[in-house]
Amino acid sequence: MNERLNKVLARAGVASRRAADQMILEGRVQVNGTVICELGHKVDPQHDAIKVDNKRIPSAPQSHTYLMLNKPRGYVTTLSDPEDRPTIRDLLRGVRPRVFPVGRLDYHTEGLLLLTDDGDLARDLMHPASGVSKTYSAKVRGTPEPAKLERLRRGIRIEGKATLPAEVSLKRRGPNSWLEVRIVEGRKHQVRLMFLAVGHPVLKLRRVAYGGLELGKLPSGQLRPLTSSEVARLRRSVGAKQRRERPDRRKPRSGVIN
Secondary structure, three states: OOEEHHHHHHHOOOOOHHHHHHHHHOOOEEEOOEEOOOOOOEEOOOOOOEEEOOEEOOOOOOOOOEEEEEEOOOOEOOOOOOOOOOEHHHHOOOOOOOOEEOOOOOOOOEEEEEEEOOHHHHHHHHOHHHOOOEEEEEEEEEOOOHHHHHHHHHOOEEOOEEOOOOEEEEEEOOOEEEEEEEEOOOOOOHHHHHHHHOOOOEEEEEEEEEOOEEOOOOOOOOEEEOOHHHHHHHHHHOOHHHHHHOOOOOOOOOOOOO
8 A cells, every 4th residue: 555655754753744754855765776855755665665864764663652751951852963962862761662752842841742653643743733732830930910811811922923812820929920821832932932922931831731641740851651541632632623613514403493
């Protein structure tokens, strides 16, 4: 059965589909000895010899690996860094499958990060239309007034574009206050920019939940495998937004006025 080359690479754990597309455009991928440079190329993973950087890709795993990491502050969410900063690869010692992160947490942000070799699920979770929720615990300078919190809840314009409505609650008031923020977008530095826009810079940021999964008491820098029920929960979270927004096309029952 023929499949798109980027999908085969992702399922084999080489990279995400997007990263696989970039590899193809850079001429790093060969199929049966021929360099493939066009996107959308289809292959037969059972019979075609596929190489990346002149190395034969591994067979697609019979089962996938799903991990949760409590990323510490001061690590880059990548498997290599040209600036030689600590990366999450340093925290993956002993993990044999080639897993990659689902989305990113920036250098100064800590908390829940998912890693997997399941390229399809990773792509679906990161897709802008998926509506997968992400919850953060944020320590900010000062205490935002109720009117400012309401602005964040309604959506606030950052970098020329309004954010979607967010759930924001004040957890602890003080010179530096703690708040909980739940969003369904994945814009770069979004939570930091939201609070900066209302005059309360973020001092510390931790992601505590993703797609219905909670970080819990997992120690900083530690990994744990996801359970099968947690993986199923992630799959259900993908497309939840579309299901909520899908119009009800069922015909009303005879005699019932809505």
